[in-house]
Amino acid sequence: MQATTQLIHSIPVDPLTGAISVPIYQTSTFVQEAPGVNKGYDYARTSNPTRATLESLIAQLENGKVGIAFSSGLAAIDAIAKLLRPGDEIVAVDDIYGGAYRLFTQVYQQFGITIKFVDTSDPEKVFNAITPETKLIWLETPTNPTLKISDIEAIAKIAKANNSLLCVDNTFASPALQQPLSLGADIVVHSATKYLGGHSDLIAGLVVTKDKALGDKIKFYQNACGAILAPFDSWLVIRGIETLHLRIQQHCRSAQEIAEFLQHHPAVDKVYYPGLKDHPNHAIAKKQSKGFGGIVSFTLKQDSIDAATAFVTGTQLFKLAESLGGIKSLVSHPASMTHKTIPAEKRHAAGVTDSLIRLSIGLEDAADLLKDLQQALESTTNIIETTESKAVPC
Numbered sequence: 571m572q573a574t575t576q577l578i579h580s581i582p583v584d585p586l587t588g589a590i591s592v593p594i595y596q597t598s599t600f601v602q603e604a605p606g607v608n609k610g611y612d613y614a615r616t617s618n619p620t621r622a623t624l625e626s627l628i629a630q631l632e633n634g635k636v637g638i639a640f641s642s643g644l645a646a647i648d649a650i651a652k653l654l655r656p657g658d659e660i661v662a663v664d665d666i667y668g669g670a671y672r673l674f675t676q677v678y679q680q681f682g683i684t685i686k687f688v689d690t691s692d693p694e695k696v697f698n699a700i701t702p703e704t705k706l707i708w709l710e711t712p713t714n715p716t717l718k719i720s721d722i723e724a725i726a727k728i729a730k731a732n733n734s735l736l737c738v739d740n741t742f743a744s745p746a747l748q749q750p751l752s753l754g755a756d757i758v759v760h761s762a763t764k765y766l767g768g769h770s771d772l773i774a775g776l777v778v779t780k781d782k783a784l785g786d787k788i789k790f791y792q793n794a795c796g797a798i799l800a801p802f803d804s805w806l807v808i809r810g811i812e813t814l815h816l817r818i819q820q821h822c823r824s825a826q827e828i829a830e831f832l833q834h835h836p837a838v839d840k841v842y843y844p845g846l847k848d849h850p851n852h853a854i855a856k857k858q859s860k861g862f863g864g865i866v867s868f869t870l871k872q873d874s875i876d877a878a879t880a881f882v883t884g885t886q887l888f889k890l891a892e893s894l895g896g897i898k899s900l901v902s903h904p905a906s907m908t909h910k911t912i913p914a915e916k917r918h919a920a921g922v923t924d925s926l927i928r929l930s931i932g933l934e935d936a937a938d939l940l941k942d943l944q945q946a947l948e949s950t951t952n953i954i955e956t957t958e959s960k961a962v963p964c
Contacts, residue, residue, distance in 0.1 A: 636785020643761030646775030656682030719851030726754025764895030821864025894930035
């Protein structure tokens with residue numbers, strides 16, 4: 571059975587009413603027949619039928635044993651970090667999401683957790699960074715926003731040899747393109763706010779584990795700490811997942827066209843997209859993923875915050891906003907938005923330069939998006955040239 575067919579028919583029909591859509595169980599508690607005797611649910615923080623359906627669904631999509639749904643992607647990351655103890659160490663991708671960087675360095679580091687940032691696109695650097703204290707290897711692949719690719723299978727072998735857990739943030743690829751647990755990872759995390767939800771109308775996080783015992787530990791933290799996903803938001807994620815494969819196909823097609831266009835534009839310096847054959851990790855991306863995703867990043871030849879600001883405020887179809895993965899195309903400037911909490915020297919070292927711009931390619935017609943990019947680039951060039959000419963003394 572093909573993945574799309576399996577997905578659609580893994581979403582259950584309501585056995586009570588025959589409803590084709592999963593019901594929203596908007597309740598805080600459940601009536602019990604006697605103390606401790608119930609129909610599988612007692613209090614909605616601990617479990618809810620709508621949330622349970624989503625958790626089962628994401629576990630199936632990622633080929634895992636346990637799925638756990640949280641109130642945000644960062645709440646999901648936080649629950650994973652709670653597996654660590656003082657003295658433990660995280661080896662994390664250097665081009666890391668700003669929120670994860672902030673959580674690791676400003677929250678968990680004060681509790682005695684050490685964090686090392688490494689270019690994980692080179693497995694040898696991961697191997698060299700590991701110590702006996704390394705308990706967690708943290709990958710994003712593709713990374714946000716420079717779209718580096720890490721070899722999940724190779725790093726999984728390194729992690730296993732060191733008895734370290736390997737967690738892969740699979741937000742950018744989604745299970746429609748990549749299944750890290752099948753490649754040897756122990757944990758997968760998602761900001762379901764992005765492609766899984768797909769409509770820019772919710773905040774949610776998901777965790778999937780390969781091992782049931784590990785999943786049960788994280789499930790314990792979900793209940794004990796309370797960062798659960800609400801029933802309605804759980805239903806919204808289920809609704810989004812129903813069209814995931816179709817949306818991802820279109821995101822990928824348009825992103826490839828746009829990356830190739832940008833690659834040949836005179837105002838553009840570098841283009842980051844794994845689908846380009848000259849991307850340094852193209853071969854690995856092709857091996858471990860069914861497609862290259864809907865995110866394209868690029869830098870301008872005029873590498874300045876002013877030039878980037880002129881561009882991101884000059885688009886019409888691309889809306890200037892945080893987040894990604896929705897049906898409408900978005901543009902962002904990581905240096906002053908998603909990665910502003912990362913010190914400039916660390917940001918630059920990871921490739922997030924002042925002019926780097928991230929595009930989330932939506933479901934609009936690609937030809938219309940290309941026209942918008944063309945006019946924004948022309949406008950940016952004109953603004954820069956005018957500014958520079960005024961700055962030249964007579």
